Amino acid sequence: MTSCVFSLSILACGPQLTNSPTVIVMVGLPARGKTYISKKLTRYLNWIGVPTKVFNVGEYRREAVKHYSSYDFFRPDNEEGMNVRKQCALAALRDVKLYLSEEGGQIAVFDATNTTRERRGMVLNFAKENGFKVFFIESVCNDPSVVATNVMEVKLSSPDYRDCNSTDAMEDFMKRINCYQASYQPLDPDNYDRDVSLIKVIDVGRRFLVNRVQDHIQSRIVYYLMNIHVQPRTIYLCRHGESEFNLKGKIGGDSGLSNRGKKFASALNKFVEEQNLKDLKIWTSQLKRTIQTAEALKLPYEQWKALNEIDAGVCEEMTYEEIKEKHPEEFALRDQDKYYYRYPSGESYQDLVQRLEPVIMELERQENVLVICHQAVMRCLLAYFLDKSAAEMPYLKCPLHTVLKLTPVAYGCRVESICLNVEAVNTHRDQSESLSLFPPNVSQQQGLQEGAGDRLAGHHEQPF
Amino acid sequence: MPMELTQSRIQKIWLPNDNHPALPRRSCGPQLTNSPTVIVMVGLPARGKTYISKKLTRYLNWIGVPTKVFNVGEYRREAVKHYSSYDFFRPDNEEGMNVRKQCALAALRDVKLYLSEEGGQIAVFDATNTTRERRGMVLNFAKENGFKVFFIESVCNDPSVVATNVMEVKLSSPDYRDCNSTDAMEDFMKRINCYQASYQPLDPDNYDRDVSLIKVIDVGRRFLVNRVQDHIQSRIVYYLMNIHVQPRTIYLCRHGESEFNLKGKIGGDSGLSNRGKKFASALNKFVEEQNLKDLKIWTSQLKRTIQTAEALKLPYEQWKALNEIDAGVCEEMTYEEIKEKHPEEFALRDQDKYYYRYPSGESYQDLVQRLEPVIMELERQENVLVICHQAVMRCLLAYFLDKSAAEMPYLKCPLHTVLKLTPVAYGCRVESICLNVEAVNTHRDQSEVTCEAKKGPNPLMRRNSVTPLASPEPTKKPRINSFDEHVASSSAALPVCMPQEVPTQLPGQPLLGKACL
Numbered sequence: 001m002t003s004c005v006f007s008l009s010i011l012a013c014g015p016q017l018t019n020s021p022t023v024i025v026m027v028g029l030p031a032r033g034k035t036y037i038s039k040k041l042t043r044y045l046n047w048i049g050v051p052t053k054v055f056n057v058g059e060y061r062r063e064a065v066k067h068y069s070s071y072d073f074f075r076p077d078n079e080e081g082m083n084v085r086k087q088c089a090l091a092a093l094r095d096v097k098l099y100l101s102e103e104g105g106q107i108a109v110f111d112a113t114n115t116t117r118e119r120r121g122m123v124l125n126f127a128k129e130n131g132f133k134v135f136f137i138e139s140v141c142n143d144p145s146v147v148a149t150n151v152m153e154v155k156l157s158s159p160d161y162r163d164c165n166s167t168d169a170m171e172d173f174m175k176r177i178n179c180y181q182a183s184y185q186p187l188d189p190d191n192y193d194r195d196v197s198l199i200k201v202i203d204v205g206r207r208f209l210v211n212r213v214q215d216h217i218q219s220r221i222v223y224y225l226m227n228i229h230v231q232p233r234t235i236y237l238c239r240h241g242e243s244e245f246n247l248k249g250k251i252g253g254d255s256g257l258s259n260r261g262k263k264f265a266s267a268l269n270k271f272v273e274e275q276n277l278k279d280l281k282i283w284t285s286q287l288k289r290t291i292q293t294a295e296a297l298k299l300p301y302e303q304w305k306a307l308n309e310i311d312a313g314v315c316e317e318m319t320y321e322e323i324k325e326k327h328p329e330e331f332a333l334r335d336q337d338k339y340y341y342r343y344p345s346g347e348s349y350q351d352l353v354q355r356l357e358p359v360i361m362e363l364e365r366q367e368n369v370l371v372i373c374h375q376a377v378m379r380c381l382l383a384y385f386l387d388k389s390a391a392e393m394p395y396l397k398c399p400l401h402t403v404l405k406l407t408p409v410a411y412g413c414r415v416e417s418i419c420l421n422v423e424a425v426n427t428h429r430d431q432s433e434s435l436s437l438f439p440p441n442v443s444q445q446q447g448l449q450e451g452a453g454d455r456l457a458g459h460h461e462q463p464f
Numbered sequence: 465m466p467m468e469l470t471q472s473r474i475q476k477i478w479l480p481n482d483n484h485p486a487l488p489r490r491s492c493g494p495q496l497t498n499s500p501t502v503i504v505m506v507g508l509p510a511r512g513k514t515y516i517s518k519k520l521t522r523y524l525n526w527i528g529v530p531t532k533v534f535n536v537g538e539y540r541r542e543a544v545k546h547y548s549s550y551d552f553f554r555p556d557n558e559e560g561m562n563v564r565k566q567c568a569l570a571a572l573r574d575v576k577l578y579l580s581e582e583g584g585q586i587a588v589f590d591a592t593n594t595t596r597e598r599r600g601m602v603l604n605f606a607k608e609n610g611f612k613v614f615f616i617e618s619v620c621n622d623p624s625v626v627a628t629n630v631m632e633v634k635l636s637s638p639d640y641r642d643c644n645s646t647d648a649m650e651d652f653m654k655r656i657n658c659y660q661a662s663y664q665p666l667d668p669d670n671y672d673r674d675v676s677l678i679k680v681i682d683v684g685r686r687f688l689v690n691r692v693q694d695h696i697q698s699r700i701v702y703y704l705m706n707i708h709v710q711p712r713t714i715y716l717c718r719h720g721e722s723e724f725n726l727k728g729k730i731g732g733d734s735g736l737s738n739r740g741k742k743f744a745s746a747l748n749k750f751v752e753e754q755n756l757k758d759l760k761i762w763t764s765q766l767k768r769t770i771q772t773a774e775a776l777k778l779p780y781e782q783w784k785a786l787n788e789i790d791a792g793v794c795e796e797m798t799y800e801e802i803k804e805k806h807p808e809e810f811a812l813r814d815q816d817k818y819y820y821r822y823p824s825g826e827s828y829q830d831l832v833q834r835l836e837p838v839i840m841e842l843e844r845q846e847n848v849l850v851i852c853h854q855a856v857m858r859c860l861l862a863y864f865l866d867k868s869a870a871e872m873p874y875l876k877c878p879l880h881t882v883l884k885l886t887p888v889a890y891g892c893r894v895e896s897i898c899l900n901v902e903a904v905n906t907h908r909d910q911s912e913v914t915c916e917a918k919k920g921p922n923p924l925m926r927r928n929s930v931t932p933l934a935s936p937e938p939t940k941k942p943r944i945n946s947f948d949e950h951v952a953s954s955s956a957a958l959p960v961c962m963p964q965e966v967p968t969q970l971p972g973q974p975l976l977g978k979a980c981l
Binding site for chain 2: 189206207208210212213216219221222223226227254256257263265286287288290291293296303305306316345351354362369453
């Protein structure tokens, strides 16, 4: 049944997260984590399927004013500077409008200080004229050590300071912050801003003030912001050791470890010991092969059904050859659109993302964690941490017997790949090889049709 | 090396053969919290503390966190059999103040029992707790016992909201059973007044800056959240921020009768039978007659619910999370075929229908986890019609009607019948509307089968992090006259769903050795 007759806006592959597009407006003095929050939140929203983009006014300013000389540019009495900065903000808002009205964007993050009521009033008017919702995220922090850490982490390496030494850069940036202090009008939900939707993040997440959450996506954003933290920690991702089914080329199922897989489990045990971490949480799926792997570590572990491998439905326990033989059309369809393709009576990568979202949320809350999972699952999780698109996700390389070590750094994630030197089969299928064998048949393919339908409906389920 | 694993027969959980009691092993899901938590309600009377307490408790139990409310007002009604007037609450009424303090202490003693000995994970201490002194006492109590504390304060100065609350839940209180509404209202307002002078709201900027709390302001318009300590507190905050008190109606029904229903087959993805299509028409008519503005319609991604929704000629949203329970290897079989091909599985399921997971399939317990985002979104929404499936509908209904894990798989959700749920007072009113289109009966009762089934070896331990319990009955024993330790209450406090033969495991504790098999 391919009912393509949708006279009413019926098809959604999940709940409508929001109807009108939303402008998230960051607020706060420099070095309060606005860009950090903007980027991280945007990464999360895109991963769960809500097209989101950051519009950083500082980048517009760097385009407009090729060379940054000193904090003087930011002095409130510098009329020319003020004018340039205002023009940059307007240019960014024009791009926001394009993104949300014409380019399929659902959420635009307007990343700037927005510290005055005047500026915020301008943004509110802009949004009202265009039928966009507005949600403010203000970061308030007066702990000098936090501010200094931020400056060292992300400001000293900014293009603004490429010709400076650290001390001079730090000194200049502090004066820059000062330029904003006098005119800073924090959000005031008790009075002036009582009708405005906002969250105030105070002291790096110690306290939150939330006002007038309007819809589901704002509620999710608040929940996300309340779960993230900035403590240094490490996340390890790996697959189970090689399994009996891996050896036979069979997908899915619930087989045990092969001999080499058991060797990997031992090697993993040694690796974990060498990492010398205090308090490592270990998570597995509820399939035998991950649990056997964890057992070798002789540490407590938690089983998550949500970490089970993608359900291949009618293709469970088959080899790719068998699938090609018994379900040739399905085989071809999957390679055409591997992210959206759902196995008959099974799952798609898109389904996996929905299933794994609570895992990601809990990973954000935690500190050191080792996740022993499966190929498709690991690709999904990795795509979240490394900001990979839906198109890239199903082709990320996650070989057996290799640990990916992720550490947060600056605005992103550093990833180290550690091969534990135990031989294993290669279960990776590249994109190019398969497409050349099975040229896509554009018009009739259900997968593409759904994708197009999603786009036409301004559908949110399509991570970019 | 061994790495030998055995799969538990009911839940299909892989466990190592060698049981090392020394090492805490695995749980069947993430640890939501380690230490037990006392949630302390704060606020003037008629600010929704008991409403929040009960609703939150219902949610936590449904997601598997054993939670219970301890309402000090109920202890007071036990101690002081007859309520005469607001004079009892006057701050200068020394005897009244003393009785009230003793009631609070009695409730805390029961909190301690519940969390330390009865397997409770969260206790909701429902009282005004409006002074720093009282809250300090609770904090000390928690500290002595190694409990975490999370405050939920409800602040509301809108007189119409307060008046509505009083009319909705106070006038019908046992305190006012001999009063007319006007007198009751007048007395209650004076009662509130007794608390005003000494009310010290939570102060996260200064005095309470190190305390974990959420201030709910003006019925959820604004929130102040301070120092969330762990996962469960984070989930509690998220829940509180999603619920609302707008009147609305939730309709639950199954798809129309399907071809597979006619054949007695479970699962699969068949279309509607002729009678099923008739039901879809009848549902269309029913919805029109309900005359609602803005009805959201949700279906699963299986054909039979979507066909049903199509008859309504209204927009609908498809949720994969609403798909019927996955029967794994038993998909598309009749119960007779299952009994024949998988006799052991058939018997196991009837032994423990909530925890039983079909091989390569799901359990009701898995369903709860899958449906939690649906429940959260239902809380956010207003009028919604959910067209789903038998097991799914039982799960959702168990949430709304506060049914335990043991009851859930046996709730009656017949085809062609709509359940209409409306929030009222502290709970949910349910109306069952049969749309008078014949259909097969797909319900299987518990009693007929369980007494026949041989009790096999003990199933896996039951208590883990996803074990819905019905919110236990409030403890109502008269305590204040005996300050001695009392015998643990009998059936009232223990969750009803625990069959006697199964070993129990206190949540948060590791599975140890043989007890778990």
